[in-house]
Amino acid sequence: MAGLDPELINNVTWRIPNALTIVGSRSGEERNAMTTSWVSQLSMEPVCIGVSVEAEAVTARLIREGGSFTVNLWNAEDSRALVKYAKPADVVDGAIRGRDVHDAPSGAPVFDDAIAWMDCTVRHEFPLGSHVVFVGEVGALDLVDPDARAASMFDTRMRYGGVARR
Amino acid sequence: MAGLDPELINNVTWRIPNALTIVGSRSGEERNAMTTSWVSQLSMEPVCIGVSVEAEAVTARLIREGGSFTVNLWNAEDSRALVKYAKPADVVDGAIRGRDVHDAPSGAPVFDDAIAWMDCTVRHEFPLGSHVVFVGEVGALDLVDPDARAASMFDTRMRYGGVARR
Numbered sequence: 001m002a003g004l005d006p007e008l009i010n011n012v013t014w015r016i017p018n019a020l021t022i023v024g025s026r027s028g029e030e031r032n033a034m035t036t037s038w039v040s041q042l043s044m045e046p047v048c049i050g051v052s053v054e055a056e057a058v059t060a061r062l063i064r065e066g067g068s069f070t071v072n073l074w075n076a077e078d079s080r081a082l083v084k085y086a087k088p089a090d091v092v093d094g095a096i097r098g099r100d101v102h103d104a105p106s107g108a109p110v111f112d113d114a115i116a117w118m119d120c121t122v123r124h125e126f127p128l129g130s131h132v133v134f135v136g137e138v139g140a141l142d143l144v145d146p147d148a149r150a151a152s153m154f155d156t157r158m159r160y161g162g163v164a165r166r
Numbered sequence: 167m168a169g170l171d172p173e174l175i176n177n178v179t180w181r182i183p184n185a186l187t188i189v190g191s192r193s194g195e196e197r198n199a200m201t202t203s204w205v206s207q208l209s210m211e212p213v214c215i216g217v218s219v220e221a222e223a224v225t226a227r228l229i230r231e232g233g234s235f236t237v238n239l240w241n242a243e244d245s246r247a248l249v250k251y252a253k254p255a256d257v258v259d260g261a262i263r264g265r266d267v268h269d270a271p272s273g274a275p276v277f278d279d280a281i282a283w284m285d286c287t288v289r290h291e292f293p294l295g296s297h298v299v300f301v302g303e304v305g306a307l308d309l310v311d312p313d314a315r316a317a318s319m320f321d322t323r324m325r326y327g328g329v330a331r332r
Contacts, residue, residue: 004213004305004306004307008307008308008309009213009304009307011282011309011312012282012284012307012309013213013284015239015281015282015309015316016185016187016205016206016239016316017184017185017186017315017316017318018183018206019182019183020183021182037206038206038207038208039182040182040184040203040204040205040216040218041179041184041204041218041327041328042204042218042294042297042299043218043294043295043296043297044295044296044297044327044328044329044330045329045330046295047170047175047179047328048294048295049179050216050218050299052207052208052209052216073178073181073182115181116177116178117178118179124292124294126290126292126301128208128209128212128301129209129210129211129212129214130209130210130211131209131210133208133216135294138170138175140170141170141174141175141178142174142178143178143181146177150181152318161207161210162210162213163210163211164210164211
C-alpha cells in the first residue's frame with residue numbers, strides 16, 4: 001500500500017457492508033464483550049467462523065487464553081447497544097453494561113438479547129500485524145428471534161476499517 | 167459441530183449480514199470472476215482483505231497461481247449482475263458475461279461497473295477444509311461511484327453459508 005492515499009483506503013474499505021456483531025470471550029472468571037465487524041463464516045466443512053480483532057485488544061487475549069469465542073448477532077432495531085460495546089466491557093453481576101449474559105457451552109458469554117449466537121472453539125490463530133484472525137469451529141448455536149434482522153455496520157453511524165488511526 | 171442440526175446451522179449463518187462482491191482472478195491469460203460473500207478487511211497494518219472461497223473453485227486455483235485477486239464492490243441497485251457470477255465465468259472479448267473488465271495493476275480483472283475496487287496481492291493462504299482463505303494486501307484501489315450503496319447478500323435472494331450441500 002506504499003503511496004496509497006489513506007483517505008481513499010478509508011473511503012473504499014468503509015463501503016464494505018460488514019456485519020456488526022458482539023463477540024464474547026472469557027479466560028477464567030474474566031468475561032468480556034466487544035463489538036466486532038470483521039466477522040464471516042470461513043468454511044463449511046468444518047463449519048468455521050472467523051473474527052479479526054486488534055492484536056492488542058483484551059478480546060484477543062481472552063480468546064487466546066480461553067480457546068473459544070461467541071458471536072452474538074444483534075437486532076438491527078436495537079443498534080444503540082452495539083455502540084456500548086465499541087470498547088471492551090467486563091461482566092458485572094451477570095451482565096455486561098446492563099445487558100444480561102449467560103455462559104455458552106464453551107464458557108464464553110452469550111447475551112440473552114442476542115437474536116442468534118454461535119459458540120466457537122478456536123482451531124486456528126492467524127496473526128496479521130495490527131490484527132489477529134481467530135478461526136473457530138461452531139460447537140453450539142441458537143436462533144433466538146427468527147423474525148429479527150441482524151445488524152450490520154450501516155445500521156449505525158460507526159465505521160471501522162481502513163488505515164490505523166494515529 | 168457433531169450433533170448440531172444442519173438446518174439450524176443454515177438458519178443462523180445465513181443471518182450473518184455478509185457483503186456481496188465479485189472477486190476477480192487471473193493466471194496467465196485465464197481471467198475469471200465469481201460472486202463472493204465471505205469478504206472482509208482483516209488488518210489495518212498492513213491493509214489486508216480476506217476472501218474465503220471453495221478450495222476446489224476455479225477462483226482458488228487462479229488466485230494461487232496468479233498471486234493476486236480483486237474485490238469489486240457492486241451497486242446494490244444492480245444486484246442482478248451478482249447472480250450472473252454465482253458460477254465462475256471467463257473473460258470473452260474483454261468482458262465477463264457482458265460486463266466489461268480491465269486489468270488491475272496486479273493483472274487481475276476489475277469490472278468497469280464496479281462502484282469501488284481493491285487490487286490485492288496474496289500474502290497468506292490459509293486452508294480450512296472445504297474452503298481456503300486468501301489474505302491479500304491492498305496495492306491499488308479506486309472509488310468509482312461514491313454515491314452508490316455497495317450490495318450485500320440481502321439485496322438478493324441468494325444465500326451462502328451454513329453446511330455443505332450434498
